[in-house]
Amino acid sequence: MPQSPAAPVHSMAFRARRLANWLPLGLTYMFLYMGRYNLTVAKTALGDLMTKEQFGGIFGIGAVVYGISFLLNGPLTDRLGGRFAILMASAGAAVMNFFLGLATMHLLHAQPGHYPVFLIFTLLYAGNMYFQSFGAVAIVKVNSNWFHVRERGTFGGIFGVLISAGIYMAFDIGGVITAAASASPSPESLGWLGKALRELIGPGPGQGNRTWWVFFIPAMLLFLFFLIDLAIVRNKPSGAGFEDFHLGDATADQKEDRLPLKAVLKKMLTNPVILTIAGIEFCSGVLRNGIMHWFLIYAKETTPEGVTIFVQQHWGLVLLVAGVLGGIFAGFVSDLVFGSRRGPVASILYAGMIAVALGSWAFLSNHNALGWTMAAGSLFIIGVHGMLSGTASADFGGSKNAGTAVGLIDGCVYLGTGFQSVALGYLTTRSWTLWPPFLLLFAVAGFLMTLRILKAYPESGKDS
Numbered sequence: 001m002p003q004s005p006a007a008p009v010h011s012m013a014f015r016a017r018r019l020a021n022w023l024p025l026g027l028t029y030m031f032l033y034m035g036r037y038n039l040t041v042a043k044t045a046l047g048d049l050m051t052k053e054q055f056g057g058i059f060g061i062g063a064v065v066y067g068i069s070f071l072l073n074g075p076l077t078d079r080l081g082g083r084f085a086i087l088m089a090s091a092g093a094a095v096m097n098f099f100l101g102l103a104t105m106h107l108l109h110a111q112p113g114h115y116p117v118f119l120i121f122t123l124l125y126a127g128n129m130y131f132q133s134f135g136a137v138a139i140v141k142v143n144s145n146w147f148h149v150r151e152r153g154t155f156g157g158i159f160g161v162l163i164s165a166g167i168y169m170a171f172d173i174g175g176v177i178t179a180a181a182s183a184s185p186s187p188e189s190l191g192w193l194g195k196a197l198r199e200l201i202g203p204g205p206g207q208g209n210r211t212w213w214v215f216f217i218p219a220m221l222l223f224l225f226f227l228i229d230l231a232i233v234r235n236k237p238s239g240a241g242f243e244d245f246h247l248g249d250a251t252a253d254q255k256e257d258r259l260p261l262k263a264v265l266k267k268m269l270t271n272p273v274i275l276t277i278a279g280i281e282f283c284s285g286v287l288r289n290g291i292m293h294w295f296l297i298y299a300k301e302t303t304p305e306g307v308t309i310f311v312q313q314h315w316g317l318v319l320l321v322a323g324v325l326g327g328i329f330a331g332f333v334s335d336l337v338f339g340s341r342r343g344p345v346a347s348i349l350y351a352g353m354i355a356v357a358l359g360s361w362a363f364l365s366n367h368n369a370l371g372w373t374m375a376a377g378s379l380f381i382i383g384v385h386g387m388l389s390g391t392a393s394a395d396f397g398g399s400k401n402a403g404t405a406v407g408l409i410d411g412c413v414y415l416g417t418g419f420q421s422v423a424l425g426y427l428t429t430r431s432w433t434l435w436p437p438f439l440l441l442f443a444v445a446g447f448l449m450t451l452r453i454l455k456a457y458p459e460s461g462k463d464s
Contacts, residue, residue, distance in 0.1 A: 013242075014237065014242050017237075017240050017241075017242065018146050018147075018237075020232060021142070021146060021232065021233055021234060021240065022139075022142070022143055022146065022158075024225060024228045024229055024232050024233060025082075025086055025138070025139055025142055025143075025229065025233050026139065026158070026162045027225060028086055028089070028090050028135070028222070028225040028226075028228075028229055029086075029135050029136070029138075029139050029162050029163075029166065030162050030165045030166040030169060031090075031166065031169065031218060031221045031222050031225060032089055032090070032093055032132055032135040032166065032222065033162075033163060033165075033166020033167055033169065033170055034166055034169035034170045034173070034174065034218045034221070035093050035094075035097045035128070035132070035170075035215075035218035035219065035221075035222055036093075036128070036129070036132050036166075036170070037166075037167060037170035037171065037174075037292075037293075038097070038170050038174050038214045038215060038218055039055070039058065039059060039062075039100075039121075039125060040055075040059070040170070040171070040292075040293050040296065040297075041170060041171060041174035041175055041177075041178055041214055042104060042178070042211055042214050042215070043055045043297075044175075044178075044296065044297070044300060045178040045182070045209065045211045045214070046104075046107070046108075046211060049107060049108075049112075049117065050117055050121070052297065052425055052428065052429055053425045053426065053429055054117055054118050054121075055425065056421045056422055056424065056425015056426070057118060057122065057421075057422060057425060058118065058121045058122050058125050059125070059293070059417075059418075059421045060417075060418040060419070060420075060421030060422035060425070061122050061125075061126055061418065062122070062125040062126050062128065062129040062418075063129065063285075063289075063414045063415070063417035063418035063421055064414070064415060064418035065126040065129045065130055065133075066129040066130070066132060066133045066411075066414040066417075066418075067133075067410075067411040067412065067413070067414035067415040067417075067418065068411065068415075069129070069130045069133035069411075070133055070137065070406075070407030070408065070410060070411035071407065071411070073085065073133050073134050073137055073407060074137055074404040074405070074406065074407020074408065074411075075404050075407070077134065077137045077138065077141050077407075078141070078404055081141070081142075081235040082137070082138040082139070082140075082141030082142035082143075082145075082233075082235055083138070083142065083229070083233045083234065083235050084138075085134040085135075085137050085138035085141065086134065086135065086138035086139070086142070086229050086233060087226060087229060087230060088131060088134045089131055089132060089133075089134035089135040089138060090222045090223070090225050090226040090229060091131075091222075091223070091226045092127075092128075092130070092131025092132075092134070093128055093131045093132050093135075093218075093219075093222050094218075094219045094220075094222035094223040094226065095131075095219070096124060096125075096127045096128035096131060097128060097215045097216070097218050097219035097222065098215070098216065098219040099124050099127075100121070100124050100125065100128065100215040101212040101213070101214075101215035101216040101219065102212070103120050103121060103124055104211050104212040104214075104215060105210075105212040107120075108208060108209060108210075108211060108212070129414075133407075133410075133411075133414075136406055136410045137406050137407055137410070139162075140406040141235075141406070142233065142234075142235060145235060145236045145237070145244070146236070146237060158327070158331070161323065161324045161327045161328070161386075163323055163327070163382055163385065163386060164319060164320045164321075164322070164323025164324050164326075164327065164382060165320060165323075167292065167316060167319045167320065167323065168316040168317060168319060168320035169316070170316065171296070171315050171316030171319065172314065172315065172316025172317050172320075173193075173316065174214050174316075175315075175316065176190070176191065176193050176194045176197065177197060177201075177213050177214045177217055178209075178211055178213075178214050179194050180194045180195075180197035180198040180201060180202055180213075181197075181198075181201050181202060181203065181209060181210040181211055181212075181213045181214070182203075182209045182210075182211075183203055183207065183208050183209050185198070197213075201213045268404060268405060268408055269408075272452075273453055273456045274405065274408065274409070276449055276452050276453050277388050277409055277453065278408055278409050278411075278412040279412070279449050280346060280350075280384070280388060280446050280449045280450055280453075281385065281388055281409050281410070281412045281413045281416070282412040282413065282415060282416040282419075283416060283442040283443070283445050283446030283449070284381055284384050284385045284388070284413055284416065284446065285412065285413035285414055285415065285416025285417040285418075285419075285420070286416040286417070286419060286420040286439075286442040287353060287377070287381045287420075287439060287442055287443060287446070288378070288381045288382065288385060288413075288417070289416075289417045289420055289421065290420045290424060290435075290438065290439050290442075291374050291377045291378055291381065291439070292319065292378065293421070294424055294428065294435060295311075295312075295315070295370070295371065295374045296312065296315055297428075298428070298432060298435070299311075299312040299367060299371070300312075301432075302367070302432065303367055307367070309367050309368055309371055310368070310371070311368070311371025311372060311374070311375055312367070312371060318371075318375045318378070319375070319378050319382075321375075322375050322376070322378040322379035322382065323378060323379070323382040323383075323386075325379050325383075326349070326378070326379040326380060326381075326382045326383030326384075326386070327382060327383055327386040327387075329345075329379075329383055330345045330346075330349065330383035330384065330386060330387040331386070331387065333345050334387060341454070341455065341456065342387050342388060342453070342456070343450055343452075343453035343454040343455070343456050344454055345383070345384075345387055346384050346387060346388060346450040346453070347447065347450035347451060347454060349380040349381070349383045349384045349387075350380070350384065350443065350446045350447035350450050351447055352376070352377075352379075352380040353377060353380045353381060353384075353443040353446065353447070354440070354443045354444060354447055356373055356374070356376055356377035356380065356439075356443070357377075357436060357437075357439040357440035357443045358436075358440065359373040359376075360373050360374065360377070360435070360436040360439060361436035361437065361440065364432065364433065364435075364436060377439075384446075385413065388409065416442075420438075423438065424438065
């Protein structure tokens with residue numbers, strides 16, 4: 001097994017500028033998540049105006065568009081840089097969220113059954129997801145030039161934290177927005193933030209819900225961060241007045257700045273480690289969203305009236321805490337215990353996912369126990385996702401090919417997301433008892449694949 005190179009010692013000035021570079025980049029990524037999963041919050045608020053099968057189809061098609069878009073956007077990011085990609089993501093997603101808000105406005109004012117919900121939302125959400133696909137490529141591409149391979153486990157943990165913070169913004173803050181914009185909110189659902197928002201966006205006397213704000217507010221935040229990124233983010237240390245350094249990854253010794261696309265794709269598609277990681281991440285896409293979206297919908301449909309479930313009421317916060325713990329555990333254990341190998345940590349976390357899938361089967365009728373079981377599943381699967389998509393993609397693709405590598409790997413995450421969205425939209429409409437065994441199937445498949453990369457480590461300048 002190759003020896004992992006030592007991380008360089010950076011000056012305080014470099015560390016401060018690196019923080020200033022990735023913090024706005026990371027916050028943009030967080031708000032991209034808010035502008036991606038707000039569709040789930042809107043569906044919950046719209047109720048029967050958007051059916052489960054319509055939601056599953058809309059989100060599923062959007063997720064597949066997201067995954068396929070990497071075939072174009074990954075190589076494009078390698079050519080034009082991560083800064084270009086984050087600007088495309090923030091500006092494009094801001095525009096599409098604005099139009100999704102307009103579509104929601106028209107839906108709420110249309111006569112029942114006279115608005116083409118599936119067609120309009122599918123087209124707009126697919127457009128949103130195309131621009132969203134630049135986000136993960138951007139953050140990994142930029143940071144692959146600022147973090148040595150021995151520092152990227154820590155960054156992978158940060159990546160998981162950013163994902164979790166975005167999910168919190170989407171579900172809990174999005175929930176506060178829809179509550180503030182509803183015609184008759186319950187006082188306990190508002191809090192200080194909801195009361196402040198109601199003064200700004202709440203309907204007047206006799207007016208109906210104004211759910212469109214769950215799209216308009218992320219649009220405004222994304223446009224703000226487009227301007228911030230334009231001013232601050234730089235692709236490499238040399239763009240900010242510092243020297244570039246040896247990164248210790250798979251392309252660190254590559255003389256060419258960038259290989260031809262055909263050569264990069266051949267390198268990716270013939271690398272068994274990258275292909276295995278892509279397969280694992282397909283399963284991660286199924287499991288992450290199979291928990292994140294469907295628990296909330298299940299709880300709303302099946303919880304008896306008057307029964308309070310903490311996890312349901314604070315789903316975004318629970319996912320935030322779970323994701324932070326999972327991301328930090330995966331990142332630090334990978335770097336400090338396993339010498340920056342990612343496979344052992346992924347294997348441990350996937351073993352936990354098998355236990356979660358079995359637990360969800362046992363606790364399906366116990367809403368509180370099921371909620372905490374799903375929270376544990378989020379901890380495990382967000383840890384895996386941050387580690388593999390956020391870190392291993394740059395390790396094995398190398399900084400020069402990071403856009404294409406993360407495109408292939410994160411694209412598989414969203415192909416899995418699209419598959420589960422359509423499949424569970426169909427299955428749960430027929431019976432919720434089909435949900436746990438569906439999750440178990442992919443937990444077992446992902447675990448078996450992690451066993452194939454236990455010893456994998458990128459060799460500088462060589463195929464892994």
